[in-house]
Amino acid sequence: MGENPSKRLKIYEEIIYGPEDAIPLASNNHETIVIKIITCNYKVKNMYIDNGSIIDVLYYKTFKKLQLEDKQLIPVRTSLIGFAGPSIQPKGMITVIVTVGVSPKSRTVTINFAVVKEPSSYNMILERPTLNTLRAVCSTPHLNMKFLMPAGVAEVLEDPEVTRICYTASLKDKEKLVGQTAYLEPWEPTEKKKRLETDKGLQELPISPERPDYVVKIGSCLKELTKKVLESLLTEYAEIFTWSAEDMLEISSELAVHKLHVDSSAQPVKQKKRNFAPARNKVVKDKVGKLLEAKIVKEVFYST
Secondary structure, eight states: OOOOHHHHHHHTOOOOOOTTSOOOOOSSSOOOOEEEEEETTEEEEEEEEOSSOSOEEEEHHHHHHTTOOGGGOBOOOOOBTTSSSSOBOOSEEEEEEEEEEETTEEEEEEEEEEEEOOOOSOSEEEOHHHHHHHTOEEETTTTEEEEEETTEEEEEEOOHHHHHHHHHHHHTTOHHHHHTOOOEEEOOSSOOOOOOOOTTOEEEEEOOSSOTTOEEEEETTSOHHHHHHHHHHHHHTGGGOOOSGGGGTTOOTTTOOOOOOOOTTOOOOOOOOOOOOHHHHHHHHHHHHHHHHTTSSOOOOOOO
16 A cells, blocks of 8 residues: 555566576486575575575585684574484574675575584575565576566576586585585675876865865866866865865755665664774764764664
8 A cells, every 4th residue: 555556566576487598408307406696795606495494504614614703603492303314403593694696686685594514515505585585486497596676587597517516416425525615706896996097196276265275186287277277166166065074064965865775675784883992982983973963974773
């Protein structure tokens, strides 16, 4: 009721597998769906998709490779029954942020993993809770997964050869051999771009006679006439520049506003308090105080 029609259309977008979806030439058509994800600044391969359980599993070998620590684990008393024959006691639970897919066709969700110290050819197992959060549909003949996102339907594919290796290893009881390779690659959110510099560097230009410390930098290779025109223009509009938070009091959001484009389905993650040295703590408090006074930021409260 009162829902935006376009938003409702995206939520109930159809996920279809048709003739245009290729079927890999699998050796026996029994391979499982294995994808790769991004978490903790690593690309993690060999994530097994299984919609038959309600517990997402992170293997301990991968847990350590992600540079996570045992003290981050939340103790649990419940055992996993029927996981690999006898019941298994997880080392604990941990919450991590996982990105599925490749940008821009990707979604980032928060997943609660049970950390299990058992040999396996897989690094993680993605179960029903996360699949439901993604509104994902899996197709075992196609060995892929499709899920909903604000822009429509995204598709996650994996190399059938990698899938076949994992499946064969699980049948031949060679988990320990394959599991030694964690299949983790360092990942950076964006590629580092080369910084553009002028051929002859920059020079400082004062633009306020009353405040000689108010300077901007311009290219030193500019022609003299261009430099004078630019200096005149910057001096005329010097009042539009801000040099501190005090210069930005009561700026209307109709003029300028910054927003974080956060996935509405993502859950907030509670982090431990960070303590600073006394000198640094004072600087932080002063800076935050100025931002609060200028109403650039505001304090918010959470129930937990």
